[in-house]
Structure formats: C-alpha cells, structure tokens
Amino acid sequence: MKNKKTLVLGASTKPDRYAFKAITMLTDKGHSVIAIGQNAGEVAGITIRTKNIPLKNIDTVTLYLNPIRQRDYYNYIIETKPKRVVFNPGTENPEFYQLLKSNNIEVEVACTLVLLATNQY
Numbered sequence: 768m769k770n771k772k773t774l775v776l777g778a779s780t781k782p783d784r785y786a787f788k789a790i791t792m793l794t795d796k797g798h799s800v801i802a803i804g805q806n807a808g809e810v811a812g813i814t815i816r817t818k819n820i821p822l823k824n825i826d827t828v829t830l831y832l833n834p835i836r837q838r839d840y841y842n843y844i845i846e847t848k849p850k851r852v853v854f855n856p857g858t859e860n861p862e863f864y865q866l867l868k869s870n871n872i873e874v875e876v877a878c879t880l881v882l883l884a885t886n887q888y
Contacts, residue, residue: 771798771888772824774847776840777831777858778804778815785855786831789879796883801825825849827888829879834860845870853879 773793779786786802787810793800794811801822802815809815819840828849830837837860844852845866851873854860864874882888 771826773798773800774822774825774828774849775800775802775831776804776828776844777836778802778810779831780804780806780808780810780815784831785878785880789829789831789855789883792880792883796888798888819843822847827851827853829853829855830858831855832858834858834863837863841866845872848872851875853877853882855879 775786775790777786778790781787790800790802790810790813794813800813802810802813803819804815805817807815807817825847826849828844828847830852841863849872852867854876855878859876867874
C-alpha cells in the first residue's frame, strides 16, 4: 500500500468525532497525517495544529468542516496543490468543487472511513 500523505482539516481530539476516527485509521493504515483543527491537541501520536502551515507533497485533503467554514481554507487548499480533496458526509460544497476542478484538483465526495475500510483510499 502506498503512503498517501493526508491533511485532515477539521481535526478533533474528541473520540466520537469522525475526524478523530479518520486520523486514527489513516495512521493505523500507514499514511502520514497532518492535522489542523480549532483546538490544539494530539490524536494517535499526531499533533493537531491550529494554524495553517505551508505544506508540500500532499496527496489528499480530507474535510471535516461545513461549507461555510471551508471558505477560510479555499486558497490554502488550492495553494497546497493536493491530488484530491475528499468531501466527507456533511461537507458537500459544489461552489468549492468548481474551484478545485479549475485548479486540476480531483474532487471526491465520499467517506474517508469507508474508503479506508474497503481499501479504496
């Protein structure tokens, strides 16, 4: 399996949150994870940052932010130049899909946990 360097946006230290589960599962499956959330903390040995940091070689950005909160990250994600952005359930955002596609970034409307569990990540 290829390590897909992943940025989890909307990371959380709360175990009942899907972002928390995604960080844990990505790490378990051997992917490098960078996590950015509202509150600093740590999940599965991954530090959650609260500030955008310049990133390189990101394969996937997986979103756990509602469409309104995503707006603050449009430019950041586009400048990061990931291969794809996964819109998890509840994060669907047609306005952002268009922006990403016009920047040659693949849009995937799916659940990261399901993709990982079914080896389609």
